[in-house]
Amino acid sequence: MVSLSSEYPQKTSGAPAAGSLLAVSGLSCERDGRILFCDLGFTLAAGAALQVEGANGAGKSTLIRTLIGSASDFDGDIRWRGESYPRALTAMRASLLYIGHNAGVRRGLTPLENLAWYGASGEHAMQALEAVGLYGFEDVLCQQLSAGQNRRVALARLYLPSSPLLWVLDEPLAALDVAGVTSLEAQMGRHLKRGGGILLTSHQPVNLMPLAKVNLADFQPDTESLGITYAG
Ligand SMILES: Nc1ncnc2c1ncn2[C@@H]1O[C@H](COP(=O)(O)OP(=O)(O)OP(=O)(O)O)[C@@H](O)[C@H]1O
Numbered sequence: 149m150v151s152l153s154s155e156y157p158q159k160t161s162g163a164p165a166a167g168s169l170l171a172v173s174g175l176s177c178e179r180d181g182r183i184l185f186c187d188l189g190f191t192l193a194a195g196a197a198l199q200v201e202g203a204n205g206a207g208k209s210t211l212i213r214t215l216i217g218s219a220s221d222f223d224g225d226i227r228w229r230g231e232s233y234p235r236a237l238t239a240m241r242a243s244l245l246y247i248g249h250n251a252g253v254r255r256g257l258t259p260l261e262n263l264a265w266y267g268a269s270g271e272h273a274m275q276a277l278e279a280v281g282l283y284g285f286e287d288v289l290c291q292q293l294s295a296g297q298n299r300r301v302a303l304a305r306l307y308l309p310s311s312p313l314l315w316v317l318d319e320p321l322a323a324l325d326v327a328g329v330t331s332l333e334a335q336m337g338r339h340l341k342r343g344g345g346i347l348l349t350s351h352q353p354v355n356l357m358p359l360a361k362v363n364l365a366d367f368q369p370d371t372e373s374l375g376i377t378y379a380g
Pocket residue numbers: 179180184202203204205206207208209210211
């Protein structure tokens with residue numbers, strides 16, 4: 149069990165600690181006959197960030213999909229503000245901003261149209277695009293933008309007002325240049341100061357305080373106790 153904030157003590161079951169957003173306990177996921185992780189536990193408090201670590205194929209995206217309710221085949225307990233899944237999914241989704249690997253950018257639309265699709269006004273969309281360095285590209289089709297610029301279109305959602313409480317970001321730093329990484333880290337820091345929570349994956353170091361980490365390699369089945377041995 150990993151506790152993510154000294155202000156908010158961890159809980160493994162029952163009502164969560166004050167300020168707890170996500171509380172996970174005894175979580176196990178298997179795909180294609182392989183246990184990706186087992187008995188995983190952590191709490192994510194308001195104002196705290198958690199980086200999920202693990203090698204390629206370790207199960208980070210699977211964990212994220214499970215937490216946002218896109219995958220229901222798991223064992224264990226997941227709670228949003230004290231209420232268990234699946235009952236809590238509607239409330240959790242109402243407070244969720246998720247940016248996945250594919251980033252949710254529609255390539256046939258412009259950056260401005262993409263943000264409008266997410267409900268942003270023209271003024272707020274322009275401010276967000278300016279914040280991510282896309283001023284002057286607002287009317288260019290996303291299919292004509294670079295990989296890093298498309299990533300910035302996706303991340304512009306983090307700069308809109310009335311941002312949801314919980315940010316779940318799968319590899320948000322991928323394809324960003326150094327200035328883009330610094331800007332995003334600052335924006336994530338502002339979200340934490342406002343009392344938001346962030347759960348992210350990243351193969352790159354993330355400069356964010358406070359940042360707790362959970363490594364999926366630490367939640368592997370105990371093969372010795374199962375009597376399993378591997379050749380070689
Ligand atoms: N729906 C599925 N059906 C079968 N196998 C799956 C499914 N989803 C994921 N897997 C497998 O589970 C493993 C973990 O995948 P996942 O995408 O969660 O890894 P990851 O840690 O995010 O990897 P990366 O760092 O490369 O993005 C992979 O071996 C993948 O093939």
